[in-house]
Amino acid sequence: KAGVTQTPRYLIKTRGQQVTLSCSPISGHRSVSWYQQTPGQGLQFLFEYFSETQRNKGNFPGRFSGRQFSNSRSEMNVSTLELGDSALYLCASSSGQPNQPQHFGDGTRLSIL
Amino acid sequence: AQKVTQAQTEISVVEKEDVTLDCVYETRDTTYYLFWYKQPPSGELVFLIRRNSFDEQNEISGRYSWNFQKSTSSFNFTITASQVVDSAVYFCARSQKLVFGQGTRLTINP
Numbered sequence: 001k002a003g004v005t006q007t008p009r010y011l012i013k014t015r016g017q018q019v020t021l022s023c024s025p026i027s028g029h030r031s032v033s034w035y036q037q038t039p040g041q042g043l044q045f046l047f048e049y050f051s052e053t054q055r056n057k058g059n060f061p062g063r064f065s066g067r068q069f070s071n072s073r074s075e076m077n078v079s080t081l082e083l084g085d086s087a088l089y090l091c092a093s094s095s096g097q098p099n100q101p102q103h104f105g106d107g108t109r110l111s112i113l
Numbered sequence: 114a115q116k117v118t119q120a121q122t123e124i125s126v127v128e129k130e131d132v133t134l135d136c137v138y139e140t141r142d143t144t145y146y147l148f149w150y151k152q153p154p155s156g157e158l159v160f161l162i163r164r165n166s167f168d169e170q171n172e173i174s175g176r177y178s179w180n181f182q183k184s185t186s187s188f189n190f191t192i193t194a195s196q197v198v199d200s201a202v203y204f205c206a207r208s209q210k211l212v213f214g215q216g217t218r219l220t221i222n223p
Contacts, residue, residue, distance in 0.1 A: 045210065045211060045212070102211060
């Protein structure tokens with residue numbers, strides 16, 4: 001069974017640009033969650049999509065947005081990039097039930113110059 | 114905010130030593146789930162174990178064991194006879210909406 005696939009693995013952008021990250025969940029998983037990981041703040045929840053609808057949202061500004069397609073693939077978009085957006089962005093998929101573990105991808109490492 | 118606290122930021126031990134990683138959580142939910150994940154240098158978080166709030170039975174899997182104590186809101190993780198391959202950052206997490214602790218960086222020295 002293929003795992004969670006995130007593309008690209010690495011990305012370098014400059015301030016003010018926008019970026020789109022992609023996540024393909026494990027087959028059959030309907031929930032996709034996004035996390036930001038930085039050395040200072042640790043792992044922070046961005047949002048969760050379930051059946052194409054945003055079900056939960058963390059405390060991030062509106063520059064961070066996402067969507068989910070009918071095949072459960074998800075994209076995350078960050079607009080007007082800031083230096084502080086440099087981080088490892090992790091995607092996780094699950095069945096969507098709270099008792100089920102989330103399975104994570106390798107992440108996209110985003111560097112802002 | 115209902116936090117998950119991993120008080121140990123970094124732990125370093127010599128191979129074959131036993132090591133315990135602490136996790137304390139806060140929750141107002143009566144039903145909740147606790148998880149441990151391992152993040153090796155490659156970056157991917159690997160699921161290790163899940164425990165639900167109404168099952169306080171401890172669990173052992175090989176060299177890994179978990180001690181869940183609802184009375185103290187703790188879910189500690191012990192590695193027995195540690196190995197260099199156990200070196201990673203370990204995260205404790207709690208649902209309903211998954212909240213992670215800050216992680217404990219474990220280094221096993223040969």
